[in-house]
Amino acid sequence: MQNLVTVIKNLTKKRLFWPIIALLAVLIFDSIFIDGFLTIELKNGNLYGRIIDIINRSSSLIIITIGMTLVIATGGIDISVGSVVAISGAITVQLLGSGIAPNTPFFLCIIASLAAAALLGCWNGFLVSRIGVQAVVATLILNVAGRGIAQLVTNGQIPTTQYKPFSYLAGFLPHLPIPFSIFIVAVVLTAIVLFVKKTAFGLFVESVGVNSKASRFAGLKAQRIVFATYAICGLCAGIAGLMISSMIKAADSNNAGLLIEMDAILAVAIGGNPMSGGKFSIAASVIGALIIQSLTTTLYAMGVSPEVLPVVKAVVVVIICLFQSEGTHKMILKVLSTHRRLKYEKTV
Template sequence: MWDILKKVYGNRLFWPLVALSLIVIFNIIFVNDFLKIEYKDGYLFGRIIDILNRAAPLMIMAIGMTLVIATGGTDLSVGTVAAISGAAVCVVLGGNFNGVPNFPFIVAIVVALVAATIAGAWNGFLVAKLGIQPVVATLILYVAGRGIAQMITGGQIVTVYYKPFAYLGGFLPGLPVPFSIVIFAAVLVLTIIVIKKTALGLLIESIGVNSTGSRFSGINVVKIKFLVYAFCGFCAGISGLIISSMIKAADGNNAGDAYELDAILSVALGGNSTCGGRFSIGASLIGALIVQSITTTLYALGVSSQVLPLIKAIVVILICLIQSAEFRNKIMGLFIGERSGHSEKAAV
């Protein structure tokens, strides 16, 4: 029995799940009707559904970010890449009041995803081929990306009246759950198939542990890093489609704002090492749910958008302390030491 408990306790998913469970319990106690799910007009509604829907873009970004961080890098540009993707799809569809798109919907999606993938490939080129530090390389697009999105939209907020566009971030007729959840599930399944059914996952971990050693062992480090960053851009592009669909418009200045920080935070809160190496996509997804649950909870409690980042930061610090083995050991040591002191006094 003790061996089973020790195995469960030592699992990397244990403490992220504990943190998520504490947030859920808090919501059940303090947020009205948190567990309530209603079925209206063929669709499911409720706070849990809303969290999953809002978390879908972040979870998709977290998938790509996990692979990038596993190689020992990072990507600060995913939020701006999402803005570029949203700007591209909305401009291609057009803001026509009659709801008739300028080009077919599939063309607009392909253009947006190609633009996002090219942006990710640009990051990969700078990091893998030119050897620029990932923070510096992706910071370039982080700074320039909003300007690119604004250039695409002409500095305007392009509102799309084409009805099917709203399905990406909303409800698809005949589907009871938001379509964004289905999109996320598809990306997750395809990623896991590639990672688990090929040697790519092991190669990524090997590069993250020792990039130089991997290169000398015959692994094409440059190619794999390039593909990983391109895929991260692709994931950000999908997220950008969902984000722009939720507001039915392209907002190059605000779409995807701070998503890069939440994506990195999701990977870290899931227990993945930010130094690279062994990774778990499932852990990152739990981290993304933690981040989105905190945000949704604070809004439900009436916390203003100005104060929300401060409260969110405090909660994240507490969660990090819970997940820190060193902190838990110190607290346990203080507790045991205090009890030992009381026992010695009682014995005297």
């Protein structure tokens, strides 16, 4: 019994343990109570199924969550990513035009939208790091104004596009059975992880998040670190905007990325990353994003209406966070230790 307690104690200290347990719990629940949840079919050369839907539809959230993790690790927050998503999609669709052939070369459309998204991230970073505006206030400015900017780009309309290659971003490439969005996530995730782990940037981010003032005294350019995280977050939101608009082949400035910033923040929290900043795990945040999307898919499959969905999701998220809290861990270990002591007393 002592060995079991020690093993459980060591496991619970692993950052990825509780997020993985939470994700497995949701998937096990789905496999039991939702018929055909684990079924994957091959139709017209493409794979279909709820698991595939979860992976595909969580792609944009995962990418935003990656950027949000870095921002939160510095002790900040970005609630403008939903508006950046809308602006990115609006620029791309507007430049492509509604025809089968693009009005602007596709590559230039992508560059323009991503450049605009990165610039908006830089604006947030400038307000927070240079001007000293509180992160919530600085990003709230763009959160409010961003959808108005997207409306200006689209002239208040919902433009559509028939350019087929654009639909591949969130769909299937010819002769490729899995969604192309998976490869986009893999590229972004690999690039960010390598940048964070193979350079000193990740360590600098954690240092700034733990104590920004001490980091400056130690010689770190804390303002530059904070500025860079917001720029990366804006770029990630721009990539997600391309994928979301690609999914509907249109730019919906009012609804594209609506409240996705809340899901991204929840994903970071569910991943066990401290909201106060400091040490972070991108992998844990990615698992958190998968949990959020799994919950959404589960509730829709069970017939929960969109109006009630946020309430049910919030309750489940609270339960998950409680299980990840230090207090819960200590209570579990205390129960196991008490059981072991009582068993020992009986044998004596």
